[in-house]
Amino acid sequence: MDVAFVLYPRMTALDLVGPYEVLAHQPEVTAHFVAASPDPVVTDAGLALVPTTTFAALDRADVIVVPGGAGWAEVLADGVVAAWLRAVHPTATWTASVCSGSTLLAQAGLLDGRPATTHWALRDELAALGAVVRTDRVVVDGSVVTGAGVSAGIDLALTLAGLVWGDERARFTQLFLEYDPAPPYRAGAPESAPPALVALARRAFDAGRTAGTGPGRTW
Incomplete structure (x- = not known):
């Protein structure tokens, strides 16, 4: 099974690494890191990742995972990822996104009139691109699976594992990863965080976008 x-x-590393750790260790999976060129790709926090193939070379995959990150708007503007998704999605059993990666699925026309989720700060943008936005952590609609912000990529990948290999395999993977969240603060979503903190996060997010540096994560 080929997973791309x-x-x-300027993608976000956890958007990719969370699903990778869940899916790439499955014995049936051959993982591919696909990019516009074979040159290293630098994430929004400076981690360098090395592609194993390119969009021009990889014309099919069983599963596609599209991360989000600070560079999503620039990727929307150049259209390269969306063009590849339009070509390859028909070959895939599952096409998935994490966080703002959903905007790239939407640009490719994969979310027109379909339910989908994304990072809480990008719900309006996703709706403007034609999706029916939900606030769920993971949304499954036909062959398309979308996850909310960043850490939701692990939930998305476990959902995919259950869909592909069954609930028992997904539970085993969850146990092996010791994925049993007990965060020290109840502030992981705008519905649970204090309103002042949500406002601060929104200002940081908007300031980063205005400056062209992507969502801000600093005070």
Whole structure:
């Protein structure tokens, strides 16, 4: 089973690595890191990832995973990822996104009139691209699976594992990863975080976009 993980400049590492750790260790999986060129791709926090193939070379995959990140708007603008998704999605059993990666699926026309989720700060943008936005952590609609922000990629990948290999395999993987979240603070979603903190995060997010540096994560 070929699983293609999409790379692009200033993506968020956890959007990719969370699903990778869940899916790439499955014995049936051959993982591919696909990008516009074979040159290393630098994430929004400076981690360099090395593609194993390119969009021009990889014309099919059983599963596609598209991460989000600070570079999503630039990727929307150049259209390269969306063009590849339009070509390859018909060959895939599952096409998935994490966080703002959903905007790239939407640009490719994969979410027109379909339910989907994304990072909480990008719900309006996703709706403007034609999706029916939900606030769920993971949304499954036909062959398309979307996850909410960043850490939701692990939930998305476990959902995929259950769909592909069954619930018992997914539970085993969850146990092996010791994925049993007990965060020290109840502030992981705008519905649970204090309103002042949500406002601060929104300002940081908007300031980063205005400056062209992507979502801000600093005070």
